Every structure is written in C-alpha cells, then in structure tokens.
C-alpha cells in the first residue's frame with residue numbers, strides 16, 4: 001500500500017473535473033473559492049496544483065491531494081485512492097478525473113454538511129442573523145450535497 005505522487009491527475013484536469021472554471025493564462029490561474037463562496041479569489045498553480053484563497057478565508061494547500069481532502073472532507077488515503085494515486089486498492093491506471101467517493105466518505109460529507117445546516121437553522125430560529133459568510137457557507141453545503149448525490153445518481 002503506497003502513495004504514488006506521479007499518479008495524481010495534472011492540476012488543470014483535476015480542478016476542471018471538480019467543476020471549477022480556470023481563468024487567465026500562465027502558471028497561476030484564478031477561480032472561485034468553494035470554501036467561502038468567493039467568486040474569483042482562489043489562485044491555482046497549474047504546475048504544482050497549489051491553491052490559495054486570496055480573500056483570507058484560510059483555504060490553501062500544496063497540491064491537488066490536499067484540495068481533494070479539504071473539499072470532500074477525506075483523509076489522506078481515501079483522497080489518494082479517489083485520485084488513483086494509492087497503489088494496492090486493485091485499481092491500476094491513471095485516471096484523469098476523480099473517482100466517485102466511497103459511500104462511507106460520502107455519508108461523512110453529508111453528515112457534516114447536514115449538521116452545519118441544522119446549526120444555521122437553529123440560529124435563525126433563535127433570531128440570530130446569519131452573516132454573509134454564513135450564508136455563503138450554506139450555499140457551499142448545498143453544492144456539496146448535490147455533488148455527492150450526483151455521484152450516486
């Protein structure tokens with residue numbers, strides 16, 4: 001059981017398969033930050049796969065694997081498996097797009113987003129106004145839930 005970094009998808013293919021539109025030319029591209037909902041604050045390095053949100057939401061990582069972990073709430077091995085970079089799972093080859101999540105990981109994502117949504121609903125019921133950031137985060141939750149449900153459609 002080994003992690004094979006060379007089997008990670010190339011950054012442009014990966015981020016586009018994640019549904020992001022990469023804008024601009026050159027090594028660094030601009031796209032939306034799915035972590036806080038910024039429309040053009042994420043910068044992506046097309047060579048290394050590094051990603052960083054310039055809006056200060058704290059989202060950043062060194063490669064596509066770190067993005068897969070953060071975006072889908074996966075541990076290292078599950079994320080590496082999803083990207084075809086984990087040897088020993090009986091899935092040789094070099095996929096150009098992420099594989100669907102394992103069902104257990106998908107359920108973890110759904111559970112997390114459902115909890116987050118329930119907390120927000122509770123706050124509203126108590127008369128607490130949601131901040132702009134909270135509202136954006138809820139939209140991200142809805143997107144992630146849709147993303148997961150489409151995998152199993």
Ligand SMILES: [Zn+2]
Pocket residue numbers: 033034035036037038041053054055056057058059
């Ligand atoms: Zn951000």
